[in-house]
Amino acid sequence: MPPHPTPPRPTDAELEILSVLWRLGPSTVREVHDVLSKERPIQYTTTLKLMQIMAEKGLLERDESARSHVYSVRQPRERTQTQLAGHLLDRAFGGSARNLLLGALSAKKASREELAELRKLLDEFETGRKS
Amino acid sequence: MPPHPTPPRPTDAELEILSVLWRLGPSTVREVHDVLSKERPIQYTTTLKLMQIMAEKGLLERDESARSHVYSVRQPRERTQTQLAGHLLDRAFGGSARNLLLGALSAKKASREELAELRKLLDEFETGRKS
DNA sequence: TTGACAATACGAAATACTTCGTAGTAATCT
DNA sequence: AGATTACTACGAAGTATTTCGTATTGTCAA
Structure with a gap:
């Protein structure tokens, strides 16, 4: 699937992820999850899946060069x-x-x-x- | 189901309905639908169902005294x-x-x-x- | 009173969103 | 090497949202 020229409007759950990334800058799933899980109950794989989907949608960019992928926001x-x-x-x-x-x-x-x-x-x- | 004390946040489609009702005041499904269908393709029963659900959720109030029910917003x-x-x-x-x-x-x-x-x-x- | 029209009720498909479990794989430790 | 740990991939269930078709019922004119 080609990346969106302009990504879709983020959903509520996606907005949570974005908020964390706005604070932390480019981060691994683990780093995002640690912040998120302090705010509400959520499993690691849920955070992972969300961020994977967001990358597909063009909301996030993924750097796979390291063992732990690093995600960053695609729009300021x-x-x-x-x-x-x-x-x-x-x-x-x-x-x-x-x-x-x-x-x-x-x-x-x-x-x-x-x-x-x-x-x-x-x-x-x-x-x-x-x- | 007892009516919500404070209704949930309306979804996007529900917001369309609310916008029309804000303009028209209390209205029948037909009246809302006529406005809505000029803005985008949509079937009558879709408008109807949406408004029925919104009434269930407490977003709208329904007056069934007439043959054609009259809906009004429940929150200003x-x-x-x-x-x-x-x-x-x-x-x-x-x-x-x-x-x-x-x-x-x-x-x-x-x-x-x-x-x-x-x-x-x-x-x-x-x-x-x-x- | 019957046919035509207009309204509601309802089931259900299609889609989107959210969540998590399991499996596999890479890195690390003993 | 084998066990343990940490990560990604992926399928899939559960829920919510959106859409519409069919059935039923009420109204009114001829």
């Missing part, structure tokens, strides 16, 4: 996040970024510092530094 | 949106609302008006009107 974190945010924006928020932000802030109150960060982000978009 | 739109945004915020953004907003704006450039709306929303949270 930002790209995956944009994909996910864009999807939710479309499907659940009718494209309204305002309502998405409202939802996020309602779900988890932001600190004063975080509000300042958000404001700064808007500044960057207004001055065209990010548009 | 805002609540479902908060649930979805919160979930994504957790799973994909490590809780960073800033990165979620960045993802959203990267996916779909906001107009100057929308940026102003976003700013206003932050104002409301800062002055405590929404905290």
Whole structure:
């Protein structure tokens, strides 16, 4: 199977793996599993199988040169996040970024510092530094 | 099966139905289906089954008093949106609302008006009107 | 009242997702 | 070498999701 040009949106379980890899960088199944298994009950072969499937789907890249294969994400974190945010924006928020932000802030109150960060982000978009 | 106290997070197909109901308000399967079938190919009984399942899950409420049952959403739109945004915020953004907003704006450039709306929303949270 | 139409109920196939056990194989230890 | 350990490969079960066909039932007009 040829690798996806742009990989599919990760499922929930796959997102867990990605999150760990975003933190650790390129890692073996063992390393990912050790982190994951501290968060919830899961067998080693389950983590393995997930990562194998993710490699097939083009979500991960696999380096087989060592005895323990090393997996790395195939898209930078930002790209995956944009994909996910864009999807939710479309499907659940009718494209309204305002309502998405409202939802996020309602779900988890932001600190004063975080509000300042958000404001700064808007500044960057207004001055065209990010548009 | 007793109705869910708080219904589960809707799936993608279920979200389509919800989106239509958010626009139309309480509706029959026929009314929802007519909208949906303009967006993509789908059979009437598929729409019907989906809505029946959603009622079972507690996502929709069903009024059977008329020949054609009338379905309505069981949670206000805002609540479902908060649930979805919160979930994504957790799973994909490590809780960073800033990165979620960045993802959203990267996916779909906001107009100057929308940026102003976003700013206003932050104002409301800062002055405590929404905290 | 019967035929045509429109709605619901239901079973079930097709697909996708998640999980894990078993088997095989390579590395390491005694 | 033989035993032990650690890894990958793979099949497959269990569950959830999505889709649709068939059967049944209610409504209404002729």
